[in-house]
Amino acid sequence: MLDKTKIGHQFESFKVDVEKGRLKFFxxxxxxxxxxxxxxxxxxxAGYKSLPxxxxxxxxxxxxxxELLPVIGLLNLDIGRVLHGTQEFNYFGQIHAGDTITVSSELKNIFDKKGGALxxxxxxxxxTNQDGELMAQASVTLVYRNV
Known part of the structure; x- marks a missing residue:
């Protein structure tokens, strides 16, 4: 079973510059x-300050x-047994080219189903943008197979 004492762990935040070419490619x-x-x-x-x-x-x-998926190391997960379950977004503003976004992550919950098999x-x-404004939040659920 995964270590539920890690719930609430906040990972190191990092900054990313949002570039026009990257937005176009995406x-x-x-x-x-x-x-x-x-x-x-x-x-x-259309009223945007740059490419949205x-x-x-x-x-x-x-x-x-x-680090890619730092939760893998925190919980000592075998990457071969990890599946991306769901991802939901809430938007509070618009990210544009030229913004510098700070990404912050927190481990919010760990729960099991099927008697701990999953x-x-x-x-x-x-x-959060360079002005300290929260632009979006995402809830990400990973599924870990124990069998």
Whole structure:
């Protein structure tokens, strides 16, 4: 069973610069065709200060930390038994090209099902811009197979 005393652990925050090229690449990779995501003039004409980040973009920021999925080390998980379960976003503002986003993560919960055969690790990630404004939060659930 996973160590539930780790619930509440806050991981080291890190900063990521949001660049235009990265936003364009992300938009293209998810099949986004709305010109506001790939043409800065279209974005400004639509009322944005620069290219806006597509809705699921904060997930890609998680990968920029000093360690990929630091919860793996904290809970001593075998990566071969980890599955991405769910991810939900709440948005409070718009991330734009030129922003510097601070990513903060906390281990929010650990629970099991099927008599402990499956354990669920719930993380909450927060994305705050350079002005200290919370732009988004994500709830991420990982599934750990014990059998």
């Amino acid at each position: 938009a293209k990779s998810i099949g986004e065709t709305n010109p506001i995501y790939i043409d800065e003039e279209a974005a400004i004409a 980040a597509p809705p699921t973009f904060p997930f890609s920021l998680d990968m920029e930390g000093p 354990e669920f690790v719930v993380m909450e990630n927060s994305y």
